[in-house]
Amino acid sequence: MSHVPTSVSIITAMTDAGPTGMTVGTFTSVSLDPPLVAFYVDQGSTTWPVLAEAEYFGINILRSGCGDVCRAFSRRGQDRFAGVVWQPSDRGVPLLEDAIVTVECSPHRVDRIGDHLQVVGEVEDLIQQGIDEPLIFLRGGFVDMSAIAGRSVEA
Numbered sequence: 001m002s003h004v005p006t007s008v009s010i011i012t013a014m015t016d017a018g019p020t021g022m023t024v025g026t027f028t029s030v031s032l033d034p035p036l037v038a039f040y041v042d043q044g045s046t047t048w049p050v051l052a053e054a055e056y057f058g059i060n061i062l063r064s065g066c067g068d069v070c071r072a073f074s075r076r077g078q079d080r081f082a083g084v085v086w087q088p089s090d091r092g093v094p095l096l097e098d099a100i101v102t103v104e105c106s107p108h109r110v111d112r113i114g115d116h117l118q119v120v121g122e123v124e125d126l127i128q129q130g131i132d133e134p135l136i137f138l139r140g141g142f143v144d145m146s147a148i149a150g151r152s153v154e155a
Contacts (some may be wrong), residue, residue, distance in 0.1 A: 013054035035123035060099035062135040064145040
């Protein structure tokens with residue numbers, strides 16, 4: 001699966017203990033009516049149970065060149081928000097400055113699939129924060145999308 005490119009997202013939420021978040025490499029649109037999106041979480045995640053308690057969560061799609069933010073939210077036992085610029089949305093969801101868009105969701109359903117959880121959220125708002133290229137992960141590293149920025153996309 002390392003040959004399949006994926007965008008990198010940070011799932012964020014505000015909890016009683018403050019902001020929390022984690023990196024995921026599996027984000028997809030599920031339905032337009034109702035508007036649903038999904039991502040997958042390893043069942044062994046220690047962050048997901050904390051995020052799952054939140055009334056709302058955000059899926060922050062990172063911009064190209066933000067591999068350091070991706071790595072920060074992948075670390076265990078550290079303050080993942082240290083040095084990361086963010087602001088709360090109207091619903092309190094942490095919006096990362098390094099995101100090109102944040103999809104703000106309310107929990108819709110969670111299903112166990114193999115060794116992962118499929119988390120489906122109902123889209124409450126879409127907050128565009130830039131028009132930059134997305135951060136893409138491929139073959140164990142990040143792809144520099146700036147090299148193709150401005151080129152036409154095959155339809």
